[in-house]
Amino acid sequence: MGASKTEYFTEKENGIAILAKALGHPARVAIINYILKYDQCICGDIVNELPLSQPTISQHLKELKQAGLIKGEIEGNSICYCIDEKSIVKLSDYINQIHSKLQTKKNTCCK
Amino acid sequence: MGASKTEYFTEKENGIAILAKALGHPARVAIINYILKYDQCICGDIVNELPLSQPTISQHLKELKQAGLIKGEIEGNSICYCIDEKSIVKLSDYINQIHSKLQTKKNTCCK
DNA sequence: TTACTATATTGCAATATTACGATAATTGAT
DNA sequence: ATCAATTATCGTAATATTGCAATATAGTAA
Incomplete structure (x- = not known):
């Protein structure tokens, strides 16, 4: 197959999975880190910072945008990308929540 | 190609990507949620809870384990899986860190 | 207009993921 | 030793992802 059976899962499960999947590639993590490094989000030169071709980076940016992790606007003949805080809050x-649940139950197995 | 150029990225970027990728499928999110639901981690009946076949679930568990999100021990003729707190802390x-950086800089663009 | 610069899209090849039937392996009980 | 129950692995088909060359598109500047 190869196609995830998304229709079998809850909206919440799918929502987290979509965001996590977008972060599930080192190039996209690097892109997020790069965007975060700047106070303003004029980020037209990611291509020069990463060892990937321009089309490949463009594609990764597209995926990050489709997943909702970043949002972008056209700004002259370059693009301004920013991290979408809502998605980060959702992941956070x-x-x-997992972390605090783990704390309260103090796992007694799988040491 | 299809193969990620992991050698071009930092260990940190790859580490986050591996964990995020493991969470990047609704079935695996559902499995994590299921494991979390129980105080003790005797979790042999995930197959009955999810609309996927036993081999498929076994495979997802394997991926979660390889990524380091869960750890497991053999317990009789079933398996005891738990969430590995270290990985959750890493993701958290x-x-x-992204979240707090976003707060301090109060994005002025991409409204 | 033309030239220049920058990002996006298309098309394709290589590889990875997802899912499951069939089967193997392991353990517990009889 | 044999059976039942449970998880793991193998093999395979369908689909998705990754990466880039080539090309298209869009804005700026002269």
Whole structure:
């Protein structure tokens, strides 16, 4: 097959999976880190910073955008990309909830 | 190609990507949620809870384990899986760092 | 207009993922 | 030793991802 059976899972599960999947590639993590490094989000020169071709980076940016991790606007003849805080909050809430649940139950197995 | 150029990225970037990728499938999110639901981690009946076949679930568990998100021990003729707190902390640190950086800079663009 | 610069899209090849039937392996009980 | 129950692995088909060359598109500047 190869196609995920997304229709069998909850909206929440799919939502987290989409965001996590977008972060599931080192180039996209690097892109996020790069965008974060700048106060303003004029980020037209990611291509020069990463060892990937321009089409490949463009594609990764597209995936990050489709997943909702970043948002972008056209700005002259370059593009301004920013991290979409909502998606980070969504991921943060999920991970932190797991973390606090783990703390309260103090696992007694799988040492 | 299809193969990620992991050698071009930092260990940190690859580490986050591996964990995120493991969470990048709704079935695996559902499995994590299921494991988390129980105080003890005797989790032999995930197959009955999810609409996927036993081999498929076994494979997802394997991927979660290889990524380091869960750890497991053989317990009789079933398996005991738990969430590996270290991986959650790693993800949590990363996401929270992004979040706090976003807060301090109060993005002025991409409204 | 033309030239220049920068990002996006298309098309394709190589590889990875997803899913499951069939089968193997392991353990517990009889 | 044999059976039942449970998880793992193998093999395979369908689909997705990754990466880039070539090309298209869009804005700026002269």
